[in-house]
Amino acid sequence: MTIQTKTEILEILNMPNEEFNNSIKKRAKEIHIQNNDNSVDVIALFGYDNICKNQCLYCGMRAGNSKLKRYRIGLEDAKKTEDAVKKLGLNKIFLISGEDPKYDFKDILSMVEYGKELGLFVSMAAGELSFEKYQALEAAGLDEYVLKFETSDKDMFAKIKPSTTFANRIKCIKYIKNSKMKLASGNIIGLPQQTLEQVADDIMLMKELEISWAPIIPYMPVPNTPLAQEGGRGSIETTLKEISILRIMMPQVNITAQQPSEDPKSSLADVQGNLNALSAGANMLFVEMLPPALIKDFNVINNRMIEGVEKVNKLVEMSEMKWNKIK
Ligand code: SF4
Secondary structure, eight states: OOOOSHHHHHHHHTSOHHHHHHTHHHHHHHHHHHHHTTEEEEEEEEEEEOOOSOOOTTOTTSTTOTTSOOOBOOHHHHHHHHHHHHHTTOOEEEEEEOOOTTSOHHHHHHHHHHHHHTTOEEEEEOOSOOHHHHHHHHHTTOOEEEOOOBOSOHHHHHHHOTTSOHHHHHHHHHHHHTSSSEEEOOBEETOTTOOHHHHHHHHHHHHHHTOSEEOOEEOOOOTTSGGGGGOOOOOHHHHHHHHHHHHHHSTTOEEBOOOOOSSTTOOTTOHHHHHHHHHTTOOEEEEEOSOHHHHTTOOSSTTOOOOOHHHHHHHHHHHTOEEOOOO
16 A cells, blocks of 8 residues: 555544544554564653744744743753653653753754763754854764654744744755755644645655654643644644654654544544554654753643653553564
8 A cells, every 4th residue: 555645634534433444544553563663762851942033833842931930951960851861671762941041052963972982873953053063063973863853834834933934944854855864844734724734745755855753743732822722632643643644654764653542632642643643653752851840841732741661561562562672
């Protein structure tokens, strides 16, 4: 089975769920087994800074959210966290922050270099930067940069991300794509007023960019953000369909399995939600590295909540998949 066109993608997105479960979802899982030995990748997630100058309408860390307690974790503590990742036996770290111009960029480079010294695969998301900074990250050995386009619809992008432009986003994405770093990118599924046609365009863009990782999740409205007035959580059904479509279109891509379930209160750590995503072809789980007191303050989305390594271990066992420890 191949999926190549927007029409084919739309057909699946519009397909009754039972038909999807009996055909596309099963095929996606088979493709994962054939191409990736049914493996799960685990990445340590470290939100080292929750300060952001931007005003994305959906994000709990937007500059306008005065209710949020802000923090910056300094270089020495960041290095200790990287040591802890190594000690846990993990081989990948995802360093993530808001767009905080006051975090010393030299320290960010040191964080990347230290991760590389430890032999970790280092992935980073720090938003839109200058090309010089992307170049410096590449020179420091950064393996992957995560810059989501969030939506490929220019008007919707302009509405939900008023602090930047779609043109600049794509310029940054293309710069990263042409560097030695891998590019991770993707969309938010089920934004208010988003159509399935737009989701299909998003999937086509991910394919065109030949991304290394699809860090996709449904829209999960954060209280006290402007977009939360406009609608509820994105559809889990569409999320699972998108996961399977991506697996079939890009057999080797990493896809976030940290997904909520149909329960509207469920978090990214929801066991059933995670297992559903793994059975639809996703393969990437997270381990939380923030100290417990700070976890709730890294609230890019509502219910971000992820777990420690023991719970992830249990989940991998339950899924009967293999934890891919060497990469
Ligand atoms: S989505 Fe990212 S850039 Fe936008 S406000 Fe949140 S942290 Fe900042």
